[in-house]
Amino acid sequence: MAQVNWATERKNMVNNQLIARGINDPATLEAMKKVPRHKFVPHSLIKQAYNDHALPIGNDQTISQPYIVAFMTESLDLNSTDNVLEIGTGSGYQAAVMAEIVASVYTIEIVKDLANSAKNRLDTLEYNNVSVKWGDGYHGWPEQAPFDAIMVTAGAEEVPEPLISQLKDGGRMVIPVDDKDGGTYLIKLTKQDGKLKKEILAPVRFVPFTRDKRNH
Template identity: 45%
Template sequence: GDARRRMVEEQIAGRGLRDEAVLAALRAVPRHSFVPAGMEGEAYLDGPLPIGFGQTISQPYMVALMTALLGVDARSRVLEVGAGSGYQTAVLAELVAQVWAVERVAELAETARRRLRELGYDNVHLAVGDGSLGWEEHAPYDGILVAAAAEDVPAALFDQLVVGGRLVMPLGVPHRDQVLTVYRRGREGFDVERHTPCRFVPLVSGDVKGAEDVAENETSGLAASGAPAGAARTKAVKICISGRVQGVYYRASTQREARRLGVAGYAKNLRDGSVEVWAQGDAAAVDALVAWCHGGPPRAEVERLEVEDVGPDPGMDTFEVR
């Protein structure tokens, strides 16, 4: 539709990503099919969205960028860690021969599996499991895409990559600044390229979450409807954004994004040319706003983003521009 076309042209091609195969894949996948019920009208906006259980569907530009950095083609076999709602999975399925995807939250995995099947993606294999272990049975892979952050790449993932293959993953301290990093496996080691600042939910290892675990832990995220699930965990952060961020509608765009996510706080210009953002609310929603701030509106050029955990302000119940 028109919204999908505008998303690709303005948010992705407009930021300089020119990989025609990737752009075609983003045009083909109906992103609105992979967001919670009631949020379809927000599916093509320039930012991540909460999908429940403390997880998010990534910003369209970040999905496109990670896919392009993977460097895959129609013959490739790809492993995806952290399938979430299945949107990134579908984009990969448009481009490659086979996708093996792992998701540790059983209910998200089942919903993604159903959506992908309904849309006709018969080259996707999705399992519930610990993504940090990969999927050894079908290794090696030409590309591995990890849609969750950790301080280091799990050794099992390196072991499952072919020589000449690439692994794309955000590295850094969870809930703080991270860097999208690309590893290319050579015959004698790995070449590493640190690409761009980003913000992802943490990669969790250990026991997977079945339906029972999810029900017990619903307060840590957002319900499938996108509404707060019980007394959801709250957090507050102060963000300092540097670069070309004044005079490009950064504050107004941040306000619009924050209100969409249900986050309270403010955005204000500082004398040194940066923008300060205070954000508080549900932890997953705050993380989604921080992820959006890494890119900002289309005319912004973010060079640095610093995030500081702070105590919530009980008197702050809306988001304003100062």
Template identity: 50%
Template sequence: MITPKVRAMAAALLLAAAGAQVAGAADFAVERRRMTQEIEALARQTGAETGRPAFDARVMTAMDTVPRHEFVPAEQIDVAYANRPVPIGHGQTISQPYIVALMTDLAKAQPGHKVLEVGTGSGYQAAVMAQLAREVYSIEIVEPLGQQAKRRLGQLGYGNVQVRLGDGYHGWEEHAPFDAILVTAAASHIPPPLIRQLKPGGRMVIPVGAAFMVQQLMLIEKKPDGTVSTRQILPVAFVPLTGGR
């Protein structure tokens, strides 16, 4: 039998838990806003180099909306909104928020676009892109990370993101061509399969360079006639792209 006293104590505990959740959500919202302000400040500082002194308002709204704390390991939650990479296990990281925003901005995804991501990782970049594009196809070669990201994105309601386990170097042929392609690991060269799967008029953002060395974030644009132009954006340091090539 549950006594009135026990019932009252249970109700009090539930109210306290609900209050803690509300307070936690508010705290995270404040941290997200601080993070976006830091991104905007960095964009101004690097604008001469990147050509993007201010990011698209839709990109910044996405950065201010996606709950980054849901994409980091529990032991890293206190630095979820720090403007730096965070380790997620298996030798991988969730990228620095500024770099996520920069890559997203350079891709110029529109509401009707189809986007390919090579390197799902935690799923955070896919979640940000899902706010902007119609469909996001993401490939992860590390099976535990891919499975975790797939579950996480589903639980958080990102129904327009599909995650596949595999070698992203070869792209996702059955869903090509893509309006934009993001590669979130450093390649020694620009993968020809990804160039082929980029739609004319599309953009690819990819770090290129040797593993564990300074690489260059590159913007690749495919012209309507199929010709390709490349431009160096910013020195970066990404984990290496793995898989056969």
């Protein structure tokens, strides 16, 4: 059986799924070319790693399709000096993509097994600028705040107040928010002089934002 050339798979993914659909931020495209997505999916699904759809990773969670990962990354307008918070680590793939661009990523996962496996995976791949914590993402990570950018990868009924307070002035947040008609829209919030500017980016489908009342 022929050896898969993963670098070629990534290049094709970037050209056919990202650039062809309007992703044009050079840093985002370069990061998507570098991160080995096949190391973040279950081995049984490895041949589908670079296909343009979400994949199950266990615990009723998914790894988002490459286009959504790139779209959300590009939407945050990331800079190389940024300190970034992610809510919903999942497999760790989105954190790895951002870690290729920014100075530091702090990511929180509410499912303990996923948090542990993501940490091990990111450590093995030497993403030393990523810190993983098991916990309730609603509260953010106040010890590492303020953040230049915050990414939420689960559909929320409303934007958590602690996340707004942990966003720097001039900071950006991308979050899927449910509307009253049952849809979910990806919105971008920009903090300016303590106020939030809201922009609706696209309709999306995400696993729901879950809360946990236990202590972590």
